[in-house]
Amino acid sequence: MNTVIIPKQAVGQLKKALDNFKLSEAIQMCSNEAQTRKFLIEPFFNMLNYQSIDLIPEFNADFGDRVSQKVDYAIKINKKEFILVEAKKYGSRLTDKEAGQLNGYFGNTKNSKIAILTNGAEYRFFSDVLEPNLIDSKPFFTFNIESYTENDLEALIKFDKRFINVQTIIKAAQHIVFIESFENAFFKELVAPSKDLLKIIHKNMTFVTKFNEETQGKMINLINSPFLKSMYDKKVLLESTSNSQGVITTELEIQAYHTIRTLLIQNKKIPKERIAFRDFKGFFNISVDDNNKKVICKLMFNNSALRIAIDNNEYILEHIDDLLKYKNELTNRTIQLLEA
Incomplete structure (x- = not known):
């Protein structure tokens, strides 16, 4: 193609x-x-x-x-x-x-x-x-x-x-539909966990109990927002420390970090010492105080595309220079996190 x-x-x-x-x-x-x-x-x-x-x-x-x-x-x-x-x-x-x-x-x-x-x-x-x-x-x-x-x-x-x-467009459309389908199915399981899902989790528990209605009820009650947020934080931490090949920070990622940092500190409300980065498998976070709960943006650079996610918005970059277009959005996001 x-x-x-x-x-x-x-x-x-x-x-x-x-x-x-x-x-x-x-x-x-x-x-x-x-x-x-x-x-x-x-x-x-x-x-x-x-x-x-x-x-x-x-x-x-x-x-x-x-x-x-x-x-x-x-x-x-x-x-x-x-x-x-x-x-x-x-x-x-x-x-x-x-x-x-x-x-x-x-x-x-x-x-x-x-x-x-x-x-x-x-x-x-x-x-x-x-x-x-x-x-x-x-x-x-x-x-x-x-x-x-x-x-x-x-x-x-x-x-x-x-x-x-057309082939490229259809391939992208397939990717969009796949992600939406996966998210819908996954969300459905989180909102109303099926017996099959509970069985898999129960099978992997070290605390041995009978898989009865009482146990299933306890498991369902555990699958709530605070619990899922805690699991997310654990997964982020695991991804940052468990790369068998090591996390490779590229020159392009460092260049993007310095570009964004320079854009941010032009605003007097943003102290330069509070802007940090952390590289993970598959993405690169720029955050306030190196806090994974205060992510300014996420960079996802690979051979096929350069992407940046700011809050809930994701953009495709043709060049690193395209970061300049998102100065206001990056600045507003950073100030929001500093004031939180």
């Missing part, structure tokens, strides 16, 4: 195009679906470098012997691959009914792995991660032209005609 390198300036160019787009004026001209297509949807894809020749309106979805049905658009990526687009009037609610309509087209267009449902403002991107030729119940990515973040732009640029790689 060929990896497409997206230039750093491409995101900036996309943002500029969106900023310059006269959205309010376009919305005022959208009183029906046809106008929504003309004034909102087509310009949106133009900003992603798809030209009129790439947007095939009223695309015939192959239903075999059944009556032919047409999807609003097919976006031609190359000679073999298409993105299907189902359009609704601006202001329309995008519901499961509309997604179901799109699903009918998707299942019968074999050379399409991505489908979009849109009302001109919100764009929901679907694929068939869970079951082939059947779009998933939830989109793997949603972009709203009226309200978006820098993170959204970094995801949207991957659909630009110049950079789009």
